[in-house]
Amino acid sequence: MGIDGLTTNERETLERARSRPPKSQMREDTDRGAAAQTDDAETKPTEASTRPLLPPVLFWVGGCVLIYLLTFLVYWPSMNGGFFWDDMKYVVDNDMLKRADGLRPIWFEPKAYKMQFYPITYSTLWLDYKIGGADSTLSYHLVNVVIHALNAILVWVLLQRLKVPGAFFAGLLFAAHPINVESVAWITERKNVLSCMFYLLAILAWMSYSRCNGIHRYLLALFFFTCGMLSKTLVATLPFVLLLWIWWKAKKKSYGRELIGLIPMVAIGVGFVKITMWLESRHTEGHDYGLSFLDSCIIAGRALWFYIGSLLWPFHTTPIYPKWQIDSGQLWQFLPALAYAAVLYATWHFRRRIGHAVFVALMFFGMTHGPSLSFFQFGYLGHSFIADHFQYIPSLAVIGLATAIVATTLRRWLPRRADAVGCVIAVAVVAVFTNVSWQLNHHYVSEESFWKHGVDTNPIHTNHSALGNVYLREAIELTKTSRARDADLSDEERQTYREEAAEKKALAYEHIEKSLDIREHARGRFRLGELHREDGDHAAAITQFEKAIEFNMGNKVRELTSGAAYMLGLSHFDLGQYEEAEPALLTAIATNRNSFEPCLLLGRIYLRQKKFAGAVEYLQRALELNPEYTRTASYLKTAQAQLDKEK
Structure with missing residues (x-):
């Protein structure tokens, strides 16, 4: 018996039935299967075992309410969390969000973007900015949490439509899973939750189109796909996922119609990918980390197994994971990739015994992870080859497959107590995941707590440098307050601010210099230069800004070159060295006009x-x-x- 509840003989009968012309009853029920290709032969015991204990309406309403309550409980600690990391670039310092007519450049001026062309994502952030500006983050977090809860409900609906056992608990796990905290609690990852919502809606609309035909159903699927592309480019994987669906579930007579329907999606996806690549090229000189195709194969194999492991055991998360040392000359490094390929082949070969669902889930997992597996090089690879926020959509496959396997195993070995035991297991797992996620959310309360968590879990140069930068900014603000003429402060209070600023600068020196000890990098030199300027040592600052420009990998990050060149010119200006300041400022202007x-x-x-x-x-x-x-x-x-x- 496979995870779809069918015996080998029953599955072979279904396979033979699929090769014959479909009957009317088979046409009605083609979409009923979940864990394997099922038509009219869904067994009665399986249907009975999945029948809800409550009336359908109460079950669905109660389930939706429970998912929303659970989601808000999990993310309550970070509901007023501050801005950090990319939030500064994408939200706080984003001129498009500050403008009253910001929707015009968001939708009609791609050149106004600093990086990706995501108009729907930025439109929602523009509305949040009008509500709370850069002072309050409540609306930003509230929208993320609401959309995430909706996504959990859509996961439930999708798996229920596929007749996957344990679909409701899979939705709960998705809502409470610790791996998703980074995508929900981090404001910049609005693109993740939005794109996932449209991704799931597009799949559901396509399933309806596949089952019942109708141009309006197809246009709805195309509309949701386009909205997803306008939220995040990684939605471009959807046509390949739908191709998998066509092989798995579609009627043979509708293959041609559905394959033709994918052509506009592929065209739209390619167009938006090219726009994103063009925008990234305008702000960088391209991302080339010297990774060959074989290197990417090694990374892909390790990453896929890492992601599966972290979804099943999510107790060791970190903002930036250690970056693996890749060497294609060491043959053992290919073992994870070969193992994943072998598992794919095995699930394909034994699909008639175990059901098609395992193969489909693993293919979905690999397809949706595809763009982040280093075959296409992008900026984040400079930090690490893996990240939790890469898993938001792919996690559906592992969560759905795991719940189906547990539910099917219980029905086979404990047929009379399967539901009760399954509920106990599900509640226990959801409770544990909720507790872990709730604790993780405390690290998203402030920028300092976020980077402290990074240093504690992975003390790499990036985390130390970022934490040092936090202390540097705090020191600058404290110094400004102590010197403010219009502030109603006593001499003792001003002295207290100066002492606190000195403490923050000491911490900034400690972490930034430690980051440079670990690895030489341009941003660390830039921040150390700022520290020297804050101490009034302009000569030392000049040396650091010159090194920042030198170590910026041939102008890889233009904004860093522009900023370092400007600060270099400003330091020369403060020393009265106008001739030396001129070329530095011209470089800054040439880099960022x-x-x-x-x-x-x-x-x-x-x-x-x-x-x-x-x-x-x-x-x-x-x-x-x-x-x-x-x-x-x-x-x-x-x-x-x-x-x-x-x-």
């Missing part, structure tokens, strides 16, 4: 050097980039007056 600060500072330098034509040029550009800074107009007026006198 939309940067206001380098244009303003270069204009001021030219004004002091009495190069009035250059001063007018760059001050005018600065005024165009930031018309709200009133002093720019004053500088420009002075430069223009002096230029007119020369004429």
Whole structure:
């Protein structure tokens, strides 16, 4: 008996039936199977064992309420969590979100994007920004949690439609699973929860189209797929998943119609992928980590087994996992990839005995992980080859398969007590996962707690550098407060702020220097330069900013080169070294032509050097980039007056 509840003889009968012309009753029930290809031969014991104890309406309403309550319980600790890491770039410093007419550039100006073209994702963030701005994060987290709970319900619905045993508990596990915390509690990963919602809706719409035909059903599936692509490019894997569905469930006479229906999806997917690649190329010089095809095969094999293990035993998560040392010259490193391929072959070969579901689940898992397995190189690979947020959609396969295997095993060995024992096991597992996720959410309360968790679980250079940067920013704010003239503070209070700032700077030095001891990297040099500037040591800062530019891997991250060049120019400016500041500022402007600060500072330098034509040029550009800074107009007026006198 397989995990679909069918015996070998029954399954062979079904296989023979699929090769014959379908009867009317078979046409009605083609979509009923779940764990294997099932048509009219679903056994009565299986149907009886999956019959809900409550009336259907009460069961579904109660189930939805329970999933939402569980989800809010899990994510309550991080509901007011702050911004951190990519949140600064994608939300806090995102000009599109700040503009009143931000929806126009979000939808119609791809060049306004710093990275990915995700208009639906940014539209939701734009609405959140209008509600809470950069001061309150409640609306951002609330939307993420609500969508995540909806996704858990959609997981339940999808698996129920597939007749997978334990579908409801699979939805609960998805809602409470610790691996999903990173995707839900991290504001920037709004793209994950949104794209998953559209992904699941598109699959459900396609299943309806496959079963009942109808152009409106197909257009609905196409609409959800397009919305998913507008939320995150990784949804491009959906046509391949639907191809798997066609092989598994579709009627033979509808193969042609459904295969043709995939063509527009593939075209849309390719188009959006090209847009994303173009946008990334505008802000980087490309990502080349020297990985060959064989290296990527090694990474893929290790990653897939790691992901399966972490989904089944999610008790050792970390923001950034250790980066593996890959060597295609060591043959043993290919073993995980070969093992996964062997398991795929075995589940295919024995599909008539164990059901098609195991093969389908493993294929789904591999397909949806495909874009993140390093065959396409992207920025995050510089940190690690694996990440929890890569698992949000693929986790459905392992969660659904695991619950089905447990439920089927219990029905086989404990037919009279299967439901009771299954409920006890499910409640215990959900309770444990809820507790782990609830604790993980405490690390998303603030940027400091997030990076402390990273240092504690994986003390690599990235985590130490980021934590040092947190302390640096806190020190800068404390220093500003202690020096503020309009602040109603006593001398003792100002001294307290200065002492706290000194403590924060000491911690910043400790972690940033430790990160550089572990590995030389450009961002660490940049942050160390900022620390020296904060201490007033401009000469030492100049050395660090020069090293930051040098170690930036040939201008791989343009914003880092631009920022380091600007700070280098500013340090020379503070020392009165105008000739040395000029080339640094020109580099900053050439790297990022939309940067206001380098244009303003270069204009001021030219004004002091009495190069009035250059001063007018760059001050005018600065005024165009930031018309709200009133002093720019004053500088420009002075430069223009002096230029007119020369004429």
